Amino acid sequence: MKKDLKVGTSRIKFYFCRYMMKNMGKRKVTLQDIANAMHLTPSAVSKALNDHPRMSDDTKAAVKKMAKKLNYKPNQLAAALRSGRSKLIGVVVPAVDFSFFSSVIKGIEETVMEAGYRVLLAQSGNSEQKEQEVVETLLDARVDGLIVSIGSDIEDFSHLQRVKEQQIPLILFDRVLKDFGVSTVELDDFKGAYEAVTHLINQGCRRIAHLAGSPHLELYANRIAGYKAALSDAAIAVREDYILNSELLVEDGRNCMEKLLRLPIEERPDALFCASDFSAVGALQILRKNKICVPKEIKIVGFSNENFTLYLEPAISTVDQASIEMGHCAGKLILRQLRQESESFVPQRVVLEPTLIIRNSSKSDTD
Amino acid sequence: MKKDLKVGTSRIKFYFCRYMMKNMGKRKVTLQDIANAMHLTPSAVSKALNDHPRMSDDTKAAVKKMAKKLNYKPNQLAAALRSGRSKLIGVVVPAVDFSFFSSVIKGIEETVMEAGYRVLLAQSGNSEQKEQEVVETLLDARVDGLIVSIGSDIEDFSHLQRVKEQQIPLILFDRVLKDFGVSTVELDDFKGAYEAVTHLINQGCRRIAHLAGSPHLELYANRIAGYKAALSDAAIAVREDYILNSELLVEDGRNCMEKLLRLPIEERPDALFCASDFSAVGALQILRKNKICVPKEIKIVGFSNENFTLYLEPAISTVDQASIEMGHCAGKLILRQLRQESESFVPQRVVLEPTLIIRNSSKSDTD
């Protein structure tokens, strides 16, 4: 009832509003405005601004000048709707507060923004449901392409399958899917692990334990393989009880380290290769608690070059994952795919080189 | 030349493409499709899906059922263009790889996504030019509102002024602008500092130095004021040479600590209140290097509750900034403003309570 009584005034309000908007600079300048000002049609203006080939340079220059003068901002929504291209790229990562992911994002942005694309960022929090949701949301926003680093707990990939089926360009990085038929950017995890472990061997370590991730994930499997290969190449036997699988959180690092300390003292590892800097921190905490000196008694190498590894005492050696470059590659791959006809698409696989960063946590005293 | 020769085939290719798209599920289901299937008009379908008041519940239910059956996904771009509401909220922060900012973002997302909004995230990297650029980009994307934490180096606020003039809802958080006429969410920085310093005094410290931020920024000025007030209330004289201003990076922490160590030994501080956890880390590094024991000889309290403070040895006491809640508040404020008529807008100011987190870096041995 009350609503009905109000109709009269609210309509007045509405028109007042419209009037205000038109006269307070809120109404945006459109193509039509430029066209009117220059006695052209909107189509001509559109072509001029988009550097359409068959158009005189004089007209283009004049139109661009006028657009600037009127402070014209194209309505990307309208352009997107008409052209079917939103100029948005969705990026899904497990979390943004990891140095690795935030650097990759930076790399992606640098690359795609130059080509006029914007990034719609979403976090999956490593949850299957959340990842499905955010992919759905990004598709609803009509992104032109998707760059995803799959969460570690995710086993159902139907949401990515759907992206593929809809023929929306998809790039996977870091945590990728084997033989999924999409372009990927990965680190040479095998090599990163191999170099880290070889470094530890060179420092005189012989009983090297590995805080490993889930072997179901390609990248952790590769790190495990690199670890084993380095040992084998140095004629050191691989001990399965030195390989502890976990989710590699700080807490997991603590648990694993405690487990290792329960071994007979002569079998206690003299080095730790951790597949994540977070688990390395956890291990370090337990070692401190037990007054076991790093690097003197146990040396540590982590993985990912998280910023905080530099703040710890001792600073933790780690494997840098070429994060910015990974972002650049992912960006370039999606741009290429966005330009290509879909029938000529051939998935590419880029593998980047890791860089071992040696800090105090793994240096032998003799250095 | 070559292009001309190709025209014929590329046109064929084009039609082939269209054909493929229509037949491989790429073409999206539209309102029209639902309308056709039900012998209704698109307008009726639209109203049903948007729960328009004057429409029978039966029709609504039937339409929704059909929408689900056909896997209808509304084209947000079209809705945005027509309605003038993009359902996008732009969020600008200096950097995402700070625990504080990533938590605030999480809070914002939780709140606004429930109301059907998506977040377009951008980083300013604390650079004036970059911040102006990203705000521009977000406006070009036609965000309905903007949530910004101003970068610390920024002195020209014309980009924010422009947002205001365009009457686009704007919320500032953490680093806000005084008397700017927009809603803000801040921490009670004075109180956070006051409690931190009072805690240090209670631990027996008397010569408490402050690694301070730029006093031109409201929030750092408040922390300085809280520091001074706590000292005064404990009848401890404020020494200006104990207050060192910097940008509060790790490197600044190192420089400031070195400077303080150059004081005569009897004047050397017995505690440090750092306006940022990063500067606290830098100070800690220098203390370690000089074999000065924390907390025994010098106690430390940081600010922000960055994740890494927990990993350090000793773990660093810090002031938690209620980041998730700050995000929730910012989200709620912008939603409210989005619903309001602009003429009835009154800026709100929300001030949140900090929480002092006491860890080993500031505990006296007698504890």
Place this chain on the structure above:
DNA sequence: CTGAAAGCGCTTACAG
């Protein structure tokens, strides 16, 4: 080289 016209997929004020 330029213009007229259609249309992307929605929403919404208006008429019934």
Place this chain on the structure above:
DNA sequence: CTGAAAGCGCTTACAG
């Protein structure tokens, strides 16, 4: 309660 119609601001194939 439902329908017909206009239009958001662009882009683009077509005609000249």
